Amino acid sequence: MVGVPLLFDLALIWGPTVASFFFSFTNWNGIGGITEKNVIGLKNYESLFNSYVFFWPALQHNIIWLAWLMLIATPLGMFMAVLLDRELRGTRFYQTVFYLPVVLSLAVVGIIWRLQFAPEQGFINNMLGRTSNENLIDWLGSPSLNLWAALVATSWRHVGYIMVLYLAGLKSVDPALREAAKVDGANERQTFLRVVFPVMAPINVVIVVVTTIEALRAFDIAYIINGGKNGLELLSTLITNNAISESSRVGFGSAIAVVLLVISLGPILAFLTRMMREDRR
Amino acid sequence: MTAATVPAPPIRKNRRPIRPRRIALYAFLTLMAVTWLFPLLWATFSSLRPYGETLREGFISLPQVLNFDNYGSAWTRGNFPQHYFNALVVTIPAVILTLLIASMIAFAVSRFSWRFNLLCLMVFTAGNLLPPQVIIVPLYRLYLLLPVPPPLSDNGLLYDQYFGIVLIHIAFQMGFCVFVLSNYMKTITREITEAALVDGASVLRTFWQVILPLCRPALAALATLEFTFIYNDFFWALLLMKSGDRRPITSALNNLQGQFVTDFNVLAAGALLAAVPTILVYVALQKYFVSGLTLGSTKG
Numbered sequence: 001m002v003g004v005p006l007l008f009d010l011a012l013i014w015g016p017t018v019a020s021f022f023f024s025f026t027n028w029n030g031i032g033g034i035t036e037k038n039v040i041g042l043k044n045y046e047s048l049f050n051s052y053v054f055f056w057p058a059l060q061h062n063i064i065w066l067a068w069l070m071l072i073a074t075p076l077g078m079f080m081a082v083l084l085d086r087e088l089r090g091t092r093f094y095q096t097v098f099y100l101p102v103v104l105s106l107a108v109v110g111i112i113w114r115l116q117f118a119p120e121q122g123f124i125n126n127m128l129g130r131t132s133n134e135n136l137i138d139w140l141g142s143p144s145l146n147l148w149a150a151l152v153a154t155s156w157r158h159v160g161y162i163m164v165l166y167l168a169g170l171k172s173v174d175p176a177l178r179e180a181a182k183v184d185g186a187n188e189r190q191t192f193l194r195v196v197f198p199v200m201a202p203i204n205v206v207i208v209v210v211t212t213i214e215a216l217r218a219f220d221i222a223y224i225i226n227g228g229k230n231g232l233e234l235l236s237t238l239i240t241n242n243a244i245s246e247s248s249r250v251g252f253g254s255a256i257a258v259v260l261l262v263i264s265l266g267p268i269l270a271f272l273t274r275m276m277r278e279d280r281r
Numbered sequence: 282m283t284a285a286t287v288p289a290p291p292i293r294k295n296r297r298p299i300r301p302r303r304i305a306l307y308a309f310l311t312l313m314a315v316t317w318l319f320p321l322l323w324a325t326f327s328s329l330r331p332y333g334e335t336l337r338e339g340f341i342s343l344p345q346v347l348n349f350d351n352y353g354s355a356w357t358r359g360n361f362p363q364h365y366f367n368a369l370v371v372t373i374p375a376v377i378l379t380l381l382i383a384s385m386i387a388f389a390v391s392r393f394s395w396r397f398n399l400l401c402l403m404v405f406t407a408g409n410l411l412p413p414q415v416i417i418v419p420l421y422r423l424y425l426l427l428p429v430p431p432p433l434s435d436n437g438l439l440y441d442q443y444f445g446i447v448l449i450h451i452a453f454q455m456g457f458c459v460f461v462l463s464n465y466m467k468t469i470t471r472e473i474t475e476a477a478l479v480d481g482a483s484v485l486r487t488f489w490q491v492i493l494p495l496c497r498p499a500l501a502a503l504a505t506l507e508f509t510f511i512y513n514d515f516f517w518a519l520l521l522m523k524s525g526d527r528r529p530i531t532s533a534l535n536n537l538q539g540q541f542v543t544d545f546n547v548l549a550a551g552a553l554l555a556a557v558p559t560i561l562v563y564v565a566l567q568k569y570f571v572s573g574l575t576l577g578s579t580k581g
Binding site for chain 1 (some may be wrong): 306309310313314317318320321323324339340341358385386389390399401402403404405406407408410411412413414415416417418419420421423424448449451452453455456494509512513514515517519520531532534535538541545548549551552553555556560562563567570571574575
């Protein structure tokens with residue numbers, strides 16, 4: 001019952017993970033078999049870190065992506081959840097509105113925001129009157145702007161997602177705790193910061209893990225804007241652009257994949273540790 | 282009798298000074314809600330306007346004509362029937378098989394104590410957390426290499442095939458479903474299965490007729506959620522399929538975007554058409570969708 005799916009999972013997920021690691025030491029280009037001649041040691045990593053011009057910018061973009069989600073989008077989602085987790089008329093309506101983008105695919109989100117950000121035809125520039133050639137703001141084309149446009153688009157969905165998760169967490173907090181805090185004279189802010197937030201530690205871990213993974217996985221929006229180039233390089237788009245779409249630098253692309261894997265192990269291990277701890281209870 | 286003489290609880294008095302804050306709260310929430318709805322409303326507005334009128338009157342102008350012509354145009358020019366069909370052929374089997382397999386694993390992991398239970402659970406869960414880009418390069422090679430017999434594949438490979446896309450969805454989504462379902466099954470008391478076994482039911486029958494029916498709420502939530510996850514996937518079919526006309530709608534959007542970029546109103550209509558199935562699911566099954574999302578993060 002477990003064996004076959006386990007083998008299947010190992011073959012399609014963990015097999016390729018390990019294979020990425022081995023490919024990264026070769027210069028295989030996908031043609032013919034891999035022989036000893038293809039093994040080039042750490043050369044892919046050397047050129048990745050030292051001479052490949054897109055690597056450090058891509059890593060930086062991933063870090064900015066993560067920082068933006070962690071410091072702006074995720075706290076906003078948590079804040080909205082706290083606001084909506086009280087007796088409020090119309091709370092269903094507000095929740096529905098903020099959830100709505102969560103059901104849309106990131107590809108659709110990207111197009112919907114293109115209608116806002118497009119230089120000549122988008123709402124924002126038309127609103128600002130910046131659509132002629134001299135004063136055009138090129139939100140999606142300019143390498144110094146397009147990352148921020150992509151982040152706004154991605155946050156539109158992320159805030160709702162975090163809000164759903166956090167709202168569920170808030171609802172599961174024992175009301176007696178809040179009552180007790182109130183009786184002891186705590187105000188709303190103190191009750192949240194000193195009582196509710198600490199007892200929600202397990203959810204907070206999930207929120208941090210989810211946010212980090214989302215930032216590392218970021219791909220769809222960047223790809224739908226411009227293929228993940230010209231200011232929108234991310235580790236994920238470098239992998240596909242190197243090893244699949246344009247050329248087939250399998251070894252080199254795999255080296256980038258290994259870098260992404262190593263970074264991803266942080267949040268994954270954090271999540272697994274939490275699982276183990278809960279299992280022991 | 283005594284109840285009538287009890288003075289009104291003091292809480293009422295405390296409510297008054299909160300009022301300005303309440304108003305501020307509503308104002309803030311409404312402002313946020315309008316901001317959140319705006320991009321979608323704008324897309325809808327654009328999709329309903331003839332492009333000629335938009336160009337003539339300007340993008341921000343009152344509409345004179347609103348109709349569904351852009352939808353018709355996106356529908357035929359974008360070959361939507363084909364892409365919806367592709368999405369269906371991939372999504373439906375993938376959701377059913379993922380839930381079936383995941384519930385079997387969850388059953389085994391939660392009902393029987395083996396040493397490697399936790400390890401097994403971790404393998405699946407961690408697999409679901411990996412960024413798909415980590416595995417795409419070897420997976421792409423594997424899809425070009427592995428021979429697959431005819432009924433499942435018409436080119437002898439996993440590459441460029443519905444079957445191949447279904448497989449990777451199952452492998453990738455299984456982790457999440459196993460995690461959620463095993464947590465859920467742990468909350469079902471062991472006495473139920475023990476009673477069934479004492480009554481002479483086989484393990485398989487216990488699974489089908491005792492445990493699965495009890496998991497119905499979790500399965501409904503997961504089915505809703507997995508439908509949107511798989512339908513919304515952009516990545517796998519983009520890279521593991523070559524023929525544009527085989528791609529499910531979400532992945533096909535990349536090409537459609539290039540095709541419609543000269544006519545933004547048709548682009549808006551196309552994007553909304555692609556979103557219709559998930560919006561319908563959301564409207565009809567919001568409860569399940571939300572509980573599915575939260576099942577993964579909280580217990581029970």
